Amino acid sequence: MKNIWHFFLGTIVLISKGSKGYYCWVLFLLSLMTIGAFAYAQQLNEGLIVTNMRDQVSWGFYISNFTFLVGVAAAAVLLVIPAYVYHWKPIKEIAVLGELLAVSAIVMCMMFVTMDIGHPERFWHLIPKIGLLNFPQSLLAWDVVVLNTYLAINLTVAVYILYNKYYKREPNKNITTPLLLLSIPSAISIHTVTAFLYNGLGARPFWNSSILVPRFLASAFCSGPAFMILIFFLVRKYTKFKIEDEAIQKVAEIIAYAIFINLLLLGAELFKEYYTATIHLDSFRYLFQGLHGHSALVPWIWTAMIFNVTAFVLFLNPATRRNNVTLVMGCILVFIGVYIEKGMGLVIPGFIPDVLHEIYEYAPTGIELLLAMGVWATGLFVFTMLLRVAIPIMNGDFHVADDGVGSYIGDQLFLVQQPDAVISESEPVI
Amino acid sequence: MSDTKKCDDHVLHKSRRKMLKGMAAGIGLIAMPGRDASASIWEEFFQKNFRELSKDELKAVIARLEKDYSKQYAKQITVKTTPPIEGVRYGYGLDLSRCIGCRRCVYACVKENNQSRSPQIHWIRVMQLNKEKGIDLSHAEHYYNPATVPEKGHFYMPVQCQQCEKPPCTKVCPVQATWKEQDGIVVVDYNWCIGCRYCMAACPYGARHFNWAKPSVPANDINPNTHYLGNRPRPKGVVEKCTFCIQRTREQPGRYPACEEICPVGARKFGNLLDPESEIRYLIENKRVFIFKEELNTQPKFYYFYAT
Ligand code: SF4
Numbered sequence A: 001m002k003n004i005w006h007f008f009l010g011t012i013v014l015i016s017k018g019s020k021g022y023y024c025w026v027l028f029l030l031s032l033m034t035i036g037a038f039a040y041a042q043q044l045n046e047g048l049i050v051t052n053m054r055d056q057v058s059w060g061f062y063i064s065n066f067t068f069l070v071g072v073a074a075a076a077v078l079l080v081i082p083a084y085v086y087h088w089k090p091i092k093e094i095a096v097l098g099e100l101l102a103v104s105a106i107v108m109c110m111m112f113v114t115m116d117i118g119h120p121e122r123f124w125h126l127i128p129k130i131g132l133l134n135f136p137q138s139l140l141a142w143d144v145v146v147l148n149t150y151l152a153i154n155l156t157v158a159v160y161i162l163y164n165k166y167y168k169r170e171p172n173k174n175i176t177t178p179l180l181l182l183s184i185p186s187a188i189s190i191h192t193v194t195a196f197l198y199n200g201l202g203a204r205p206f207w208n209s210s211i212l213v214p215r216f217l218a219s220a221f222c223s224g225p226a227f228m229i230l231i232f233f234l235v236r237k238y239t240k241f242k243i244e245d246e247a248i249q250k251v252a253e254i255i256a257y258a259i260f261i262n263l264l265l266l267g268a269e270l271f272k273e274y275y276t277a278t279i280h281l282d283s284f285r286y287l288f289q290g291l292h293g294h295s296a297l298v299p300w301i302w303t304a305m306i307f308n309v310t311a312f313v314l315f316l317n318p319a320t321r322r323n324n325v326t327l328v329m330g331c332i333l334v335f336i337g338v339y340i341e342k343g344m345g346l347v348i349p350g351f352i353p354d355v356l357h358e359i360y361e362y363a364p365t366g367i368e369l370l371l372a373m374g375v376w377a378t379g380l381f382v383f384t385m386l387l388r389v390a391i392p393i394m395n396g397d398f399h400v401a402d403d404g405v406g407s408y409i410g411d412q413l414f415l416v417q418q419p420d421a422v423i424s425e426s427e428p429v430i
Numbered sequence B: 001m002s003d004t005k006k007c008d009d010h011v012l013h014k015s016r017r018k019m020l021k022g023m024a025a026g027i028g029l030i031a032m033p034g035r036d037a038s039a040s041i042w043e044e045f046f047q048k049n050f051r052e053l054s055k056d057e058l059k060a061v062i063a064r065l066e067k068d069y070s071k072q073y074a075k076q077i078t079v080k081t082t083p084p085i086e087g088v089r090y091g092y093g094l095d096l097s098r099c100i101g102c103r104r105c106v107y108a109c110v111k112e113n114n115q116s117r118s119p120q121i122h123w124i125r126v127m128q129l130n131k132e133k134g135i136d137l138s139h140a141e142h143y144y145n146p147a148t149v150p151e152k153g154h155f156y157m158p159v160q161c162q163q164c165e166k167p168p169c170t171k172v173c174p175v176q177a178t179w180k181e182q183d184g185i186v187v188v189d190y191n192w193c194i195g196c197r198y199c200m201a202a203c204p205y206g207a208r209h210f211n212w213a214k215p216s217v218p219a220n221d222i223n224p225n226t227h228y229l230g231n232r233p234r235p236k237g238v239v240e241k242c243t244f245c246i247q248r249t250r251e252q253p254g255r256y257p258a259c260e261e262i263c264p265v266g267a268r269k270f271g272n273l274l275d276p277e278s279e280i281r282y283l284i285e286n287k288r289v290f291i292f293k294e295e296l297n298t299q300p301k302f303y304y305f306y307a308t
């Protein structure tokens, strides 16, 4: 218990130290969070009327972001499988970054859902036994369960591994292995359940298609790992943490397959809808062509299509995949592409036309955008803090001091362009 | 180095203060919804789901609500909890050959059920359809507004909650804030609903409506005769829907729903499906009846028919 306390104290000291760049970054996030908090205060005060959601389009930007981020969270599993099932060393060293990303993404997911509901203070109605969780009938109840489980597993594994590293011990395999193995099905489950949430509604033909779950999974395996690669590059550039090209290339390969499957499934869905051309085509027409003069999403979805296809080419072609510049480009393109396609592109057409075929065009208000920005900033803040602790631990720059009580902090500066860091390395301070 | 560090610290502190201030403002707003904050806020916060309340707890809840509402609207407001009547299952009939699309039912419903006037909430939606196209919703006109109705070449189809026998809306609710009662009416506990709107996504008839803002009903327009599961004043951030006028139809002797009472052409019929002698049973057995979106197997207890 005392150890944990000292570890905790050490992390507090650690996160308060860093380079100028680190402080600027944290400050930037904190100010965005503050803006978001003000936007949220206004929404709480006036109600969700400050959004552009209405009875016809009853979910909007918040739930779109939520849906996308569930995918990002699920993608951590792509590092866990090669690392712990196939014991592939280059990835094993970085798998913990994936778990921390999953934790941050889930935090954002939960925040987006909280922002979206009319009575967040009644959250306790969702707690089994205390409230009245409608399990197993409601898929939303399932989602609450699997998201929390996934968060708990990832947080436990990551913290446990790092904590042991800090105390220079080998993590107990009997604890980590089952948890890591459990995290694989539970990553799949958060995505499957979120897809089922939409999928199970007979009222909404746009979502009521059995291909939705595989489409969800495929797109998650594009966006999440793409974000991971971007983080790898940043971490490699701005911290002392070493990440091998080999590991990045492996992840990039997986993305190439995932984009292919994602495009294939989308194509299958488009064929079915356009060829049969039943009344259910309307939502697709709204998304891709515009319906009765309403076409707010059309430029977005085509942007997404172009981005995804370009990214696919970049990932498929070995020359561009191995080139770091084009690889980063591909990652950014596919991340944005999937953000549009699995965010607004998935949620909004479910409501347009609505169940009585009314068309209400939705676009987020300023408040919705600010609030979402605040949530993203919070997620990145959480992720930064987690990395601030995790990376020095993994580098051996943050560990228990020789007296076995206090902590040794070798990395005073965090987020420094690498050549500079070498200089500061020579003067570690305790 | 130490100078820059101090400077950084300073900036960090300042931003922290700013954030704390923002947070305090946020928390302040959560903690005080309105100026008349009182102990009842906590009672409300900890209130159990309607179906889990004991007799005494229910009594206390009703007393609190009646007091709050009466104060808010400066007149005596009663909140009933009349239970379903044994052997009754309500059914509704709507004669499409008679309906003239005057929307009197829409406004009678608003009045009877204390729907918000601003922002406007309507539990009934009347669609103007093309006689040539039949019931083809993609050609429906929702906001028709001619000087006189009916318009040539058109017919009208009112839609409201169909009180499904297999309601998808209750199935998806994560907290069991909405359910089907013994008499077939699907209700919402406005004090339990978390406002996630999953039920709205699930309902195939657009029958559920959300209080995007605090509902406003002028005090002299409020209907003081209310039911806990029906037309009592709603808070913002919860879902509401048609309840077949639960506050009227569960009375003994029962009253008709406001929409059926007001209809000038008698297009609306209401009765007990379990009573073989009832008018609704006669209609179902003898007229050309259909239910809306039959393929979804929601099994509505709302029957459209053509009497002529
Ligand atoms: S019509 Fe909609 S709200 Fe009414 S019971 Fe059916 S699904 Fe529920």
Ligand code: SF4
Pocket: B172, B173, B174, B175, B176, B177, B178, B188, B192, B193, B194, B195, B196, B197, B198, B199, B200, B238, B239
């Ligand atoms: S909005 Fe309310 S009634 Fe509807 S599903 Fe959510 S909690 Fe249940």
